[in-house]
Amino acid sequence: MTEMEKPRRIVVIGGVAGGATAASKARRCCPDAEIEIYDQDEFISYAGCGLPYFIGGHSPNWRRLLARLPDEFESRQNIRVFLRHRVNDIDPGNKRIRVADLEGVSESSIDYDRLIIATGAAPFVPPIPGRELEGVFVLRSLTHALEMKSFIDLRAPRRAVIVGGGAIGLEMCEALRRLDMEVDLVEMADHVLPPLDPDLAGKLGEHLERNGVRLRLGAKVEGIMDRGGSVAGVATSEGDLEADMVLLSIGIRPVSDLARRAGIELGARDAIRVDEAMRTSAPDILACGDCATTRHLVSGEEAWLPLGSTARKQGRAAAETASGGEGRFPGVLGTFVLKAFEMTAGKTGLSEAEAREAGLASRSVTLEDAVLPGYYRGGGRMTAKVTVEENTGRVLGAQVVGDYSAVAERRLDVLAVCVSAGLTASDLSVLDLAYAPPYSHPLDIPIVAGNLAEARVLGKECTCTMEGLE
Amino acid sequence: MTEMEKPRRIVVIGGVAGGATAASKARRCCPDAEIEIYDQDEFISYAGCGLPYFIGGHSPNWRRLLARLPDEFESRQNIRVFLRHRVNDIDPGNKRIRVADLEGVSESSIDYDRLIIATGAAPFVPPIPGRELEGVFVLRSLTHALEMKSFIDLRAPRRAVIVGGGAIGLEMCEALRRLDMEVDLVEMADHVLPPLDPDLAGKLGEHLERNGVRLRLGAKVEGIMDRGGSVAGVATSEGDLEADMVLLSIGIRPVSDLARRAGIELGARDAIRVDEAMRTSAPDILACGDCATTRHLVSGEEAWLPLGSTARKQGRAAAETASGGEGRFPGVLGTFVLKAFEMTAGKTGLSEAEAREAGLASRSVTLEDAVLPGYYRGGGRMTAKVTVEENTGRVLGAQVVGDYSAVAERRLDVLAVCVSAGLTASDLSVLDLAYAPPYSHPLDIPIVAGNLAEARVLGKECTCTMEGLE
Numbered sequence: 001m002t003e004m005e006k007p008r009r010i011v012v013i014g015g016v017a018g019g020a021t022a023a024s025k026a027r028r029c030c031p032d033a034e035i036e037i038y039d040q041d042e043f044i045s046y047a048g049c050g051l052p053y054f055i056g057g058h059s060p061n062w063r064r065l066l067a068r069l070p071d072e073f074e075s076r077q078n079i080r081v082f083l084r085h086r087v088n089d090i091d092p093g094n095k096r097i098r099v100a101d102l103e104g105v106s107e108s109s110i111d112y113d114r115l116i117i118a119t120g121a122a123p124f125v126p127p128i129p130g131r132e133l134e135g136v137f138v139l140r141s142l143t144h145a146l147e148m149k150s151f152i153d154l155r156a157p158r159r160a161v162i163v164g165g166g167a168i169g170l171e172m173c174e175a176l177r178r179l180d181m182e183v184d185l186v187e188m189a190d191h192v193l194p195p196l197d198p199d200l201a202g203k204l205g206e207h208l209e210r211n212g213v214r215l216r217l218g219a220k221v222e223g224i225m226d227r228g229g230s231v232a233g234v235a236t237s238e239g240d241l242e243a244d245m246v247l248l249s250i251g252i253r254p255v256s257d258l259a260r261r262a263g264i265e266l267g268a269r270d271a272i273r274v275d276e277a278m279r280t281s282a283p284d285i286l287a288c289g290d291c292a293t294t295r296h297l298v299s300g301e302e303a304w305l306p307l308g309s310t311a312r313k314q315g316r317a318a319a320e321t322a323s324g325g326e327g328r329f330p331g332v333l334g335t336f337v338l339k340a341f342e343m344t345a346g347k348t349g350l351s352e353a354e355a356r357e358a359g360l361a362s363r364s365v366t367l368e369d370a371v372l373p374g375y376y377r378g379g380g381r382m383t384a385k386v387t388v389e390e391n392t393g394r395v396l397g398a399q400v401v402g403d404y405s406a407v408a409e410r411r412l413d414v415l416a417v418c419v420s421a422g423l424t425a426s427d428l429s430v431l432d433l434a435y436a437p438p439y440s441h442p443l444d445i446p447i448v449a450g451n452l453a454e455a456r457v458l459g460k461e462c463t464c465t466m467e468g469l470e
Numbered sequence: 471m472t473e474m475e476k477p478r479r480i481v482v483i484g485g486v487a488g489g490a491t492a493a494s495k496a497r498r499c500c501p502d503a504e505i506e507i508y509d510q511d512e513f514i515s516y517a518g519c520g521l522p523y524f525i526g527g528h529s530p531n532w533r534r535l536l537a538r539l540p541d542e543f544e545s546r547q548n549i550r551v552f553l554r555h556r557v558n559d560i561d562p563g564n565k566r567i568r569v570a571d572l573e574g575v576s577e578s579s580i581d582y583d584r585l586i587i588a589t590g591a592a593p594f595v596p597p598i599p600g601r602e603l604e605g606v607f608v609l610r611s612l613t614h615a616l617e618m619k620s621f622i623d624l625r626a627p628r629r630a631v632i633v634g635g636g637a638i639g640l641e642m643c644e645a646l647r648r649l650d651m652e653v654d655l656v657e658m659a660d661h662v663l664p665p666l667d668p669d670l671a672g673k674l675g676e677h678l679e680r681n682g683v684r685l686r687l688g689a690k691v692e693g694i695m696d697r698g699g700s701v702a703g704v705a706t707s708e709g710d711l712e713a714d715m716v717l718l719s720i721g722i723r724p725v726s727d728l729a730r731r732a733g734i735e736l737g738a739r740d741a742i743r744v745d746e747a748m749r750t751s752a753p754d755i756l757a758c759g760d761c762a763t764t765r766h767l768v769s770g771e772e773a774w775l776p777l778g779s780t781a782r783k784q785g786r787a788a789a790e791t792a793s794g795g796e797g798r799f800p801g802v803l804g805t806f807v808l809k810a811f812e813m814t815a816g817k818t819g820l821s822e823a824e825a826r827e828a829g830l831a832s833r834s835v836t837l838e839d840a841v842l843p844g845y846y847r848g849g850g851r852m853t854a855k856v857t858v859e860e861n862t863g864r865v866l867g868a869q870v871v872g873d874y875s876a877v878a879e880r881r882l883d884v885l886a887v888c889v890s891a892g893l894t895a896s897d898l899s900v901l902d903l904a905y906a907p908p909y910s911h912p913l914d915i916p917i918v919a920g921n922l923a924e925a926r927v928l929g930k931e932c933t934c935t936m937e938g939l940e
Contacts (some may be wrong), residue, residue, distance in 0.1 A: 047907070047912075373520060375523070418887060421888075427890075433883050434805050434879045435777065439807055
């Protein structure tokens with residue numbers, strides 16, 4: 001690929017994670033360029049992943065979610081920010097966008113040398129009867145969060161139904177229980193957090209129930225019940241649930257319609273298709289963040305796995321390419337982690353079922369244990385499931401569930417790097433990880449998992465326990 | 471290498487970490503062989519790394535340090551254990567050892583098909599005047615710990631001097647301060663924990679001082695002062711220190727004299743030289759654990775880096791080889807971690823100075839920050855220093871220091887796997903690590919370190935902060 005020349009004008013559409021990062025990075029790469037951000041919302045550059053903690057009161061001051069204020073972009077980085085400006089059209093041929101000022105009536109044409117599309121993703125709301133009622137919420141933007149918080153403060157709802165048991169749904173279970181609300185969680189699948197296997201997700205489900213969340217698994221929402229324009233409850237295939245408030249956290253979709261209308265190619269899940277340098281199919285137009293595709297590094301397939309941390313890495317790469325260099329973001333493992341009450345759950349890479357879909361034969365080993373030696377007070381328990389390719393022993397993925405105090409995210413990260421680097425079960429079994437009694441057993445979970453996988457998947461005659469004796 | 475045939479008799483000398491693991495593993499590989507452990511101590515198979523926590527009272531019941539009792543080896547695994555038996559000689563030609571029963575007067579000859587030497591390491595005590603006085607201790611074995619604990623319980627010493635600021639010395643600072651003793655720490659180097667660079671070790675030193683430890687850096691012990699056969703104090707090059715009790719934690723040495731006398735080749739630091747399969751220079755004799763050499767995976771050089779977790783991995787490999795298979799332990803990164811009061815310190819791979827000795831040109835980047843987003847209450851602060859090879863960008867090593875609550879061991883482990891797998895700074899910068907606000911910034915420390923190293927070491931024009939904005 002040839003490098004593009006230095007641009008005079010870089011225009012960024014969208015300014016939350018991918019867009020804000022791209023603009024900042026572009027400024028460093030191009031000290032003299034004009035850089036502008038257009039966003040239809042009134043907030044940019046905030047921590048979207050922090051919204052549940054604001055609502056639940058763990059992070060009570062929403063202004064702390066703002067990483068950088070619009071006038072800081074201007075004063076510190078000479079990046080012009082246009083809030084409440086909606087981009088209506090992209091004209092790739094003339095390298096121009098049409099922008100409407102939502103506060104006024106004006107529409108103007110804006111030229112660019114390089115355009116970075118960072119329009120993000122939006123909540124998916126199926127056509128459920130009653131979804132327009134007062135007290136029905138989605139939670140994606142800071143504006144959504146402020147609306148919900150205001151409703152909670154003014155109306156003091158006592159009963160909430162959360163529809164969708166993914167990451168946001170689970171984090172919001174904790175948030176709303178902190179506010180002493182009764183919480184029903186409705187999930188169509190037969191276990192919470194569908195990306196996890198049922199055995200691990202089951203442990204998380206039990207923990208939610210111990211914390212007062214009523215699980216309604218295998219239940220389909222049929223409608224939201226009305227009492228004078230406000231929410232009265234949720235009708236599901238498994239019966240009616242009373243509610244003063246409903247959160248629809250069913251899923252999100254990439255915001256790619258603007259790109260599609262400009263003739264830009266879409267890819268997985270209708271996200272904007274990008275290459276490793278974040279280029280779209282249109283010249284001088286890049287995309288990054290939750291609106292863009294990426295590649296799954298294990299399956300090798302194009303994927304759409306939106307996440308704040310990925311958005312920032314893609315934003316950097318997009319800015320490097322837009323600046324005339326060659327940014328590079330090779331892809332993701334789909335790694336995620338979340339906290340629900342005092343439990344951690346997470347995943348990296350492929351499960352057995354996902355490996356099968358990708359044409360890879362695999363088997364898994366599962367370990368459950370206290371993470372610290374028996375004689376050392378403290379720590380907690382965790383379960384790890386490690387998926388290994390048959391014959392080669394290559395580590396394809398891992399799932400963890402455990403007490404927050406068990407630091408399961410540490411083992412998850414170790415396994416994520418192992419998947420990234422293409423290590424095998426045998427490599428795992430001799431990793432030189434950090435050991436002292438306040439941190440782990442002499443042979444920490446990834447090492448023991450490597451031993452177990454050698455024995456069970458590769459047929460090597462051995463097992464070992466975390467106490468390290470066998 | 472050819473595989474050896476299945477042995478009928480496997481004899482193991484030493485039964486703490488490497489030896490106990492080797493015997494257990496050998497039993498699984500050879501269900502029908504006779505397996506015997508000889509150890510001159512009265513305890514085997516205990517958690518040596520747990521001794522400071524027993525003394526300090528965090529793990530008050532010393533019996534919990536015993537991973538497996540001798541009669542459990544016999545009843546569960548049919549492994550015969552001979553305690554208080556000292557091996558006086560090895561006769562490799564006749565495949566026989568001479569063993570003295572320390573409780574009686576008998577000496578007997580014992581045949582073996584395969585011999586595994588796991589004699590461990592012993593405290594190094596320089597010829598300091600007064601080292602034989604009552605109240606002067608070393609801490610290596612459970613017997614040492616019981617003696618020290620008994621002395622503390624009966625004599626109630628108020629002032630302790632700890633000589634040597636390595637891992638044991640630092641852990642014992644915490645242990646003795648927990649017992650309300652005054653503690654002076656004497657260290658010859660100009661900073662505690664000499665394997666760390668001074669900038670990071672300095673933070674640890676400040677933390678020790680905040681917890682009431684008086685640091686005596688750059689001080690050399692000249693003698694131990696006598697008051698009627700008991701300790702009265704320690705004379706150092708920087709002045710005299712009063713003391714009722716002294717711990718000499720200066721270092722350890724491999725116990726390799728038995729092997730040396732049998733004509734077995736020694737290697738780095740006079741440890742028993744082994745290959746990847748744990749074979750010594752003598753046929754049918756293997757070695758593992760703290761008495762054996764290993765290989766440093768970054769420098770490629772033979773090394774002696776004794777550690778409980780390494781001992782267990784080597785024990786497994788030795789048993790596989792002894793059983794007629796081909797065990798494999800490729801080597802170590804010298805990874806360690808320790809807790810001192812409420813701080814974590816650790817290291818993996820090479821520092822810049824060590825890289826230089828190994829002929830590798832390198833540079834380091836250092837980051838210090840809170841580990842969680844500003845809006846999320848909790849977490850702590852940590853510092854990470856990552857050393858990267860010039861030109862290639864390969865990650866050679868990392869050092870961390872931080873609050874215990876900052877989970878520095880997680881970042882250390884991630885970096886250890888990166889060093890293991892030969893990843894570069896650029897690889898670090900796009901790692902797909904687990905992110906959610908209760909666990910890290912969107913771009914966690916290893917990722918930011920990768921970005922910084924790309925910029926500073928490889929000259930790529932970019933930086934980024936943990937908030938992920940730039």
